[in-house]
Structure formats: C-alpha cells, structure tokens
Amino acid sequence: MESILRRGLDREAAIDLKALVRGDEFPPLDLGAYGVAAPPPVWSDYVPHEPSALAGFFGTKSRHEQRLAVARDEFKRAKADYDRAEATRQEWVHEQTSRYEAALRAHDDEVARHNSRIAQIASGLRNRDRESVQWYLELALSRTLLPEEVPYVVELAYTPQGEQAVVRFELPSVGVIPAVDSYT
Numbered sequence: 001m002e003s004i005l006r007r008g009l010d011r012e013a014a015i016d017l018k019a020l021v022r023g024d025e026f027p028p029l030d031l032g033a034y035g036v037a038a039p040p041p042v043w044s045d046y047v048p049h050e051p052s053a054l055a056g057f058f059g060t061k062s063r064h065e066q067r068l069a070v071a072r073d074e075f076k077r078a079k080a081d082y083d084r085a086e087a088t089r090q091e092w093v094h095e096q097t098s099r100y101e102a103a104l105r106a107h108d109d110e111v112a113r114h115n116s117r118i119a120q121i122a123s124g125l126r127n128r129d130r131e132s133v134q135w136y137l138e139l140a141l142s143r144t145l146l147p148e149e150v151p152y153v154v155e156l157a158y159t160p161q162g163e164q165a166v167v168r169f170e171l172p173s174v175g176v177i178p179a180v181d182s183y184t
Contacts, residue, residue: 014140015136015139015140015143017118017121017122017125017136020118021115021118022111022114022115023111024111026103026104026107026108029096029097029100031093031096034089034092034093035093037086037089038082038085038086040079040082040086041075041078041079041082043075046071046072046074046075046078047068047071048064048067048068048071050064120132121135121136128160128163129160130158130159130160133158133160133165134156134157134158134165137156137158137165137167138154138156141154141156141167141169142154144169150171150172151172152169152170152171152172153168153169153170154167154168154169154170155167155168155170156168
C-alpha cells in the first residue's frame, strides 16, 4: 500500500490538453481489385483468320463466313456480359463510395466535436469554469496508478469563488489485504 501511495505522489499529475486533441486520419477508400474496371472484350480477339488466297479456291470462303458469324455472336455475347458486369461493378463502387463518404463525414464530425469539447474545456480551465475544472481533476484522478483489482471511489467538488477543490479518494479498508502472504 505504501508503494502505491509513493508511486501516485511521484508521478506528474498535469495533463496536457493539447495531447488530447485528435488529429487521426480516416483510412483511404480501398476498393481492391474490384475498384478497377476489367478490360472490355476486343473484336480482334474474336475475328477468325482470313483464309489464304489459295484456300479460297477450295470453298473455304463460305466456312470462313460461318466462322465470322459465330465470332460476331460470341463477341456480342461477351460485350453484353462485360457491360452487365461493368454496370454491376460501377453500382457497387458507387455504393461503397457513398458508404465511405458517410463514414468519413461521421468521423470528421466526431473528431470536430471532440476537439471542440477539448478547446471548450481548455477555455473553461483558464476561466475557472466549475464543470471544466471538475472534468480536468476527474481525468487526473482517473489516471491514478492503482492495480486494476484495487477498487476506489472518488468524489470531487470545486468552487470557483474560492478556487478550492475538495477531493475524497476512498480506497478499500486494510481488511481487504489478505493476512497470509502465501501458502505452500
């Protein structure tokens, strides 16, 4: 118990309010690979090779026309599939961007509220505002170096007229300390 009291009295109790000001950045939007459009189908990948001039004499021209018609159909299907997939991707990107922007605005609003509250408390401390001084003292007392298992109760009152703070810091009675150090 004596070491707890000594450690508590030796530490710096002042709190730098500037250190409480938040400047955290919201992480950037990451859409991953889905954020980049896939390349569209290219006709040159579907068009069949032209038959040679010699092959034209053996009736390959009509077969080439058939392969060309099939290639057009495949390209049309691939283009339609690509357009559907791209529309779905763009809808998803738009939805994710909207969610991100809403979360970013909420984060920025929360940071601004927090920093405004800290600025208000700093101003209140300079003006000896009761609520600000009590908040500051309660924060300082909450940083008391006690083991987690040691319960305590703090009551605090501040009067700006006399600039007096009354602190009641109640630790558990000595009865909570076990009489026996250890068993073997």
